[in-house]
Amino acid sequence: MEEGKGEVGLHRLFRFADGADAALMAAGAAGAVASGVAQPLMPLVFGEVVDAFGSGSRHDVLHRVSGVCLKFFYLAVGSWFACFLPTAKISTKVLMLFNVSSEVACWMITGERQAACIRGLYLEAVLRQDIAFFDKEITTGQLVQRMSGDTILIQDAIGEKVGKFLQLTATFVGGFVVAFSKGWLLAAVMLSGIPTVAFLEEKMMYEEASQVAADAVVSIRTVASFCAQERVVTVYNNKCQASRTQGIRTGIIGGLGFGFSNMMVYTSSALCYFVAAQFVNHGKSTFPSVFKAFLSLILAMIGLSEASTIASDTKKAKEAATSIFSIIDKKSKIDSSTGEGLTLDPVNGDIEFNHISFKYPCRLDIQIFSDFTLNIPSGKNAALVGPSGSGKSTVIALLERFCDPDSGTISLDGVNIKNLKISWLRNKMGLVSQEPVLFNDTISANIAYGKNEVSEEEIIKASRAANAHEFISSMPQGYNTVVGERGTQLSGGQKQRVAIARAILKDPRILLLDEATSALDAESERVVQDTLNQAMVGRTTITVAHRLSTIQGADMIAVLNNGMIVEKGTHEALMGMEGGVYASFVELRSGTA
Numbered sequence: 001m002e003e004g005k006g007e008v009g010l011h012r013l014f015r016f017a018d019g020a021d022a023a024l025m026a027a028g029a030a031g032a033v034a035s036g037v038a039q040p041l042m043p044l045v046f047g048e049v050v051d052a053f054g055s056g057s058r059h060d061v062l063h064r065v066s067g068v069c070l071k072f073f074y075l076a077v078g079s080w081f082a083c084f085l086p087t088a089k090i091s092t093k094v095l096m097l098f099n100v101s102s103e104v105a106c107w108m109i110t111g112e113r114q115a116a117c118i119r120g121l122y123l124e125a126v127l128r129q130d131i132a133f134f135d136k137e138i139t140t141g142q143l144v145q146r147m148s149g150d151t152i153l154i155q156d157a158i159g160e161k162v163g164k165f166l167q168l169t170a171t172f173v174g175g176f177v178v179a180f181s182k183g184w185l186l187a188a189v190m191l192s193g194i195p196t197v198a199f200l201e202e203k204m205m206y207e208e209a210s211q212v213a214a215d216a217v218v219s220i221r222t223v224a225s226f227c228a229q230e231r232v233v234t235v236y237n238n239k240c241q242a243s244r245t246q247g248i249r250t251g252i253i254g255g256l257g258f259g260f261s262n263m264m265v266y267t268s269s270a271l272c273y274f275v276a277a278q279f280v281n282h283g284k285s286t287f288p289s290v291f292k293a294f295l296s297l298i299l300a301m302i303g304l305s306e307a308s309t310i311a312s313d314t315k316k317a318k319e320a321a322t323s324i325f326s327i328i329d330k331k332s333k334i335d336s337s338t339g340e341g342l343t344l345d346p347v348n349g350d351i352e353f354n355h356i357s358f359k360y361p362c363r364l365d366i367q368i369f370s371d372f373t374l375n376i377p378s379g380k381n382a383a384l385v386g387p388s389g390s391g392k393s394t395v396i397a398l399l400e401r402f403c404d405p406d407s408g409t410i411s412l413d414g415v416n417i418k419n420l421k422i423s424w425l426r427n428k429m430g431l432v433s434q435e436p437v438l439f440n441d442t443i444s445a446n447i448a449y450g451k452n453e454v455s456e457e458e459i460i461k462a463s464r465a466a467n468a469h470e471f472i473s474s475m476p477q478g479y480n481t482v483v484g485e486r487g488t489q490l491s492g493g494q495k496q497r498v499a500i501a502r503a504i505l506k507d508p509r510i511l512l513l514d515e516a517t518s519a520l521d522a523e524s525e526r527v528v529q530d531t532l533n534q535a536m537v538g539r540t541t542i543t544v545a546h547r548l549s550t551i552q553g554a555d556m557i558a559v560l561n562n563g564m565i566v567e568k569g570t571h572e573a574l575m576g577m578e579g580g581v582y583a584s585f586v587e588l589r590s591g592t593a
Ligand SMILES: Nc1ncnc2c1ncn2[C@@H]1O[C@H](COP(=O)(O)OP(=O)(O)OP(=O)(O)O)[C@@H](O)[C@H]1O
Pocket: 135, 360, 362, 363, 366, 368, 386, 387, 388, 389, 390, 391, 392, 393, 394, 395
């Protein structure tokens, strides 16, 4: 896999931010800093409350406390402005969230916007990759995990977490400034004790243990949704086994560390209070100043310790972004989204495979074709038969440009298909395969799949041509019947006819039938085969068939074995070849039928 070549830098996480995101981030940053700075201002006012209650007569207390209350009111209004103003500047939609702090709202909105953009680009990038990518580089589970789990990690890191980090950093800096402004010497002495209080406790108690537990739960849920519970349990047990020693060690260290940090809390508090009392005793400080400095430093250190926990989330987001961005930036060898390439008008449908040599990129040890040559004239029906694994479906895959040959050329009307626009080429071909793929949507949406503007008449016309109109109309919801996941609410023959209608609607010049009837019972096969025979008229058709009865009328039958054409001709000609492979196939099949 190409991903993971180098970790994405922090600033690259924001690479998909647009102008609106920049505005949201600027407003969110201003709000975060303002609300962060507001925290250490509180001890100042609290200090004054303590001072006001602790000194003077009863009337004096009332007067002084009223003055401090006014300051609380100013702080409330100031903090409301700091939070509200950025919201008002951005969007009225955000106003709906007025009960949420604006910096949180701004960061959440921009995180959501950027993550939506990343998800869209990732899906686009995945869908434009060639088939080898799906064989080699990604599984469905990975795709879903990246689109849901990994993008949420990124969303958090570029959204809410940034706001929180800025706010905590502002609290940390603000707390320091306030504490040192109340007497730098006192603050410096207190500082020597306080970091242990806030820092050790957080680190030892939560960091390792909770991170491991959270990871395990998240991955179990994701994998379980793919019904891989047994595998999950095995993987989980193995992981538990491997980390047991680590767990015991962490437990002992955590216990010791927790005890130690608790001891340090009380020891350093005692030290701080003792030193502060010395300062007050020698007239170098006052009680309110000590109170303010102590509270500010506590807030500053809590800010610092919480900000440090965000670093591990950012690291995870960078890892997730590394794999997602590597796919977004990945150039596909066969990029169906490109608008480049020739188009032909008109298209006759002459197909030529010239000296093709090919191996699947993920199975380089197996040579599928070494010198495969086949010519299918326009409007003719060529059938491919041969033992399983002889390369029949690969012929279709190469023509559709799901993969490209290692050497040799495939041409349509004399033009190498590599020079044709891929989307145009694929639109000229209608593929019906053994297992028709229907989506969980209405019958009409399934027939119109892939075409943008299709009228109801066109859908009905294609359904009539596919012998599907009758059964569709007899359903209570008709063309609006939802077929269920993978078309489970239709029979095999019905599904196949819907798939044929979809292929016919494209009005393809070339029809590719890859064992289109082999999964059907005799009655359904007869109906579907009649349908296909009508659909073939006037089109170049390649039919891959196991049931030889369905291809007897083909203009040419090519018998493949190990990627080579061993016999070629009409049914009659091949049957006339004494000891021929085709004739022996037919004999074998009629013997077993
Ligand atoms: N996506 C793929 N990646 C790797 N190898 C593949 C892939 N698809 C097919 N193959 C291999 O290529 C060879 C030819 O497969 P292909 O599907 O073309 O045969 P086939 O004649 O159509 O077989 P069947 O009649 O069983 O469908 C087989 O050995 C198969 O295992």
